[in-house]
Amino acid sequence: MLEAAHQALLGILSWPAFGYLLLGVGLGVFFGMVPGLSGLSGMAILLPFTFDLGPYEAMALLMGMYAITSTADTISSVLLGVPGTAGSQATIMDGYPLAKKGEAARAFGAAYTVSAFGGVVGAVLLVLSIPILSPLVLSFGAPEFFLLGVLGMAMVGALSGNAPAKGILVGLFALQLSMMGYSPQDGIPRYWFNTPYLLEGLPIVPCVLGLFSLPEVVELAVRRGTLAEVPEMGKGMWDGVRDALRNWWLALRCAVIGAYVGFIPGLGASIVDWVAYGHAVQSNKDPEAEFGKGEIRGVIAPESANNAMKGGSLIPTIAFGVPGSATMAILLGAFLIHGIYPGPELLSTRLDVTFSVIWALVIANIITAVVLMGCTNQLAKVTTIRGSLIIPIILVLVFMGSWMATQDLGDWVVLVSAGALGYLMKRWGWPRPPIALGIVLGPIMERYLDIAVSRYGWSWVWQRPIVIILILVTLATVFYATRSQSRQQQAE
Template structure:
C-alpha cells in the first residue's frame, strides 16, 4: 500500500500538469470576478459552470470548480466592505466591521485583512481535510447497506437544522427533492416510475439541471424582481498589504477562527455563513475589551469572519468525500459533477481514486495560495467589478444555464427541467421556502432508498439487519439527536420570549 507521501506526490503530479494548473488559475479568477458582484453566490456560479467540466478529466474539472469555490467565497468580502452588500451569504458577518472601515476611508486596509485571513482559514481547512478525511474513510469502509442507509437518514435529518424559521417549509422542500429523485427507473426492479409514459423521463430527472435552475435561473429572476441596478463607490485602495502590526493584532483570532470554522464546515448543512457568524461572535467574546469596539471597524472582526468563512470549505469537503453527504450546497454540486464521471463519493473513493482525492488536497491548498496573491495584487481591480452593469451580466448567465443544461446529456428535456426548476425555485424563494433541503432530498433520497431495499432483500424483509448493526444504530441515534435539536432550540427561544 502506498505511503501518504507517495499519495501526495501522485496528487501533486496530477495538479501540476499544465492544463490542470491553468484551470485552477482560471477557476480562481472566475470565482474572484463573480464573487465580487453582489448576489452572485459561489453556489450559483459553480452550478452554472459545472456543465463545462463534463468533457474534462475528473481531476481537471475538480480543479476548475475548486478554484471557483474558493475564489467566490473569498471575493464576497469585497462588496461587503465597499458597499455594505455581501457578494455571497458567507460574507454577511464581514459587513459589521468591514463597512465601518470603508466609511473611514480604509477600504484597502480592510480588504487586505480579509485576504490574509481568508488564506489562513483556507489553509487550516485543507490541513483538517487532509488529516481527517482519510481516517474517516478508513472507518467508513466497514459500512454495508444498513450503515449506508443510516448515513443517508442522518444526512436527511439535517433538513431540520437548515430549514430557517419554518421547519414545515424545510420539510416540504426536502420531500419535494426526494420525490423528484424517484422519477425514472426503479433502482432495484428497473420499472419506470412517474415517467408519465414518456421515454425521456425514464432516464430520470437530471440532478445538475435541477441545480442550475434552482441556483442560477431562480437567482436571476429574483434579481430582476427586486430591480437590477449598480452602486458606485469611491474608496482609497492604495494601501492593501497589511502592516506587521495588523498581522500581529489579528494572528490569534485568525488561527482560532480557522479551527472553529473547519469544524463547523464539517457539519453537513452548516456552511460558511454559519461558520462566519459563529467565529465572529466568539471573537467578540475573546476580545470583549477591544478598541475600537466590534462593529465600529475592528480588524479582528473582519479576520474572524473571513477566516471562519473560508475554513468551512475544506471542512465541508470532509463528509462529501468520505461519506457522500454534501457539507454545503456547493459540495452538493461537486458530488453531482463526480457522479457524471461515474465516480461516487464515499469511503470507496479513497481506494478507487486515490490520485483524485490527493489531487483535491493539493489543488485546494494551491487555490488559497492564488487567492492570497491575486487578492493582494488585484484588490483595487476586483473592487471595480461592483460597477459592472448587471443588466448585461444576467442575460449572459441565463444563456450559459441553457447551454449547460442541454450539453449535459444532449437532451432538450434537461433544458425544460432546468427552466422549470428555476421557476419553482423563484416562487419558493419568494415564499421563504429554503432550497438547501431540496438539494439534500435530491442527493440522499435515492441513497437511502436503494440501501434500505438492498438491506431488506438480504435479510428476507426483516428489519433486524438494521437493529443488529451497532454502527447503524449509533448513526440513527445521532439522527434522532439531529432531528430533535431544532425543536429543543425553538422551545428554549419561546420559553425565554
C-alpha cells in the same frame, strides 16, 4: 515517508511540473467560476492531455485544477447569487446578501482566506488519516450510509430555516421528486408521466440553478438598479481577511467537517457545504448574527469546508480504489493510465505519487487565494454595473449551465419549473436548500436502504451500533431545531 514527501515536493516544484500546476490553477479558476462547469468537466477535458505527461506533471495539472474550483466558485456565488459549482451552494446564502450590501470584497477576502486554510487543513488531514481511516471507512456499510443520508436531510431540513416542519416537508417532497425514472432495483419506471425525459430522473444542476438563481434574476429585473443595493462600497477585502482570522476556530471546525464528510463515497461532495453551514447556524452564540442576511460566518463555514473536502475525497480513491464521485473516478482513470494502482502501492512503493497529489493541493490552494485576492477589488466592481447589463449574462450562464446536464430542451423546462417553485418558496419564506439536497441524496438513500434490507433484513435498525448513534443524532437535531424555534416564538 519524509524522504518521499521531500522527493515529491521537489518533483512538483521542478520546472515543467510547476508550470502545469499553474496552468491547472488558471483552468480551475475558469471551471469554478462559470456555473454549470465544475471540477468534473475540467477533469474530463484535461484527462486526455495528461497521457503524455509524467506522473508528477499529470498530478500537478489535474490537482491544480481540481483543488481550487471551490475557491473560484465563490466568485459567481457572491457576485451573481449563482452557485459556481455544487460545492458553493451554501455560500450564496450569505455571500450574495453581502454583495447586495456592497460588501462583496469583504466576502471574497474571508472566503479566499478560509479556502486556502481549509484546503491546507484538508491535505494535512489526508496525510494523517490514511492509516486511521481505513478501518473507519470499512465499518460503514449500506445501513450506515442510508442513515448518513437521513441525518444530512434532517440537518438541512431542520436547520436551514426557522421553520423545521416546513424544511423537513420540502425535503421529503424533494426525495419524492428524486424517485422519477427507473427504479434502481427492478428497472420499473416510476412517476414519469409518459415523458421519456423523466425516465432518467431529474437532473441536479438545472434544479439548483432554477431554485436559487432564477428568483434572483427576476428580483434584479424588477428592482432595476445594480446588484449592490447601496450606492457606496462597504467593508473591503482586508476586513474580510480579519473576519476570517477572528473566526479561525469556526474555520478549523468546518475544515475538519469538510475533510471527514468528504471521504464518504457518493455523499461527501454534495452535502459538505450545507453540513458546514448548518453547523455554523447551530453553533452560533452571537445573538446579533443574522444568517441569511449577510452574516460573514455563513460564508466562512462552507468555504472552509468545501476546500477541505477535496483532500478528504481523495482518501477512498487512493486507499481503496473506490472513487466517491465521478470526478474521483476520472482521477482514478488517470492513475491507471499512468500505471499507478490504488491501494497499498500508493501507500508504500509509490508514496511519492500520493505526496505529489498532496503538495499539489497545498500549493494550488495558496497560490489561488493570493492571486484571487489581487483581483478582488476589480471583481467587486461587477456589483456596481447596472442590472440590465448583468441580467442577460447571468441568464446565458444559467441556461448553458443547465444545458450541460443532459443537453436536451427538457433541461430548460426543469430549470424554469424549478425557478418558478424557487420564486414562490422564496416569497413565502420556505427554505430551499432541502429541495436541492433531496434531489441529490434521494437515489443514493434509496439504493442503500434497499441493499440494507436485502442484505440484513430489518435487524440492522437495532443491531448495529453506528446506526443507533446516527438515529439518535438525527432525533437530537430535529428536537434541537424545534425547541429553538418555539423559544424564538415565545421570545417574540
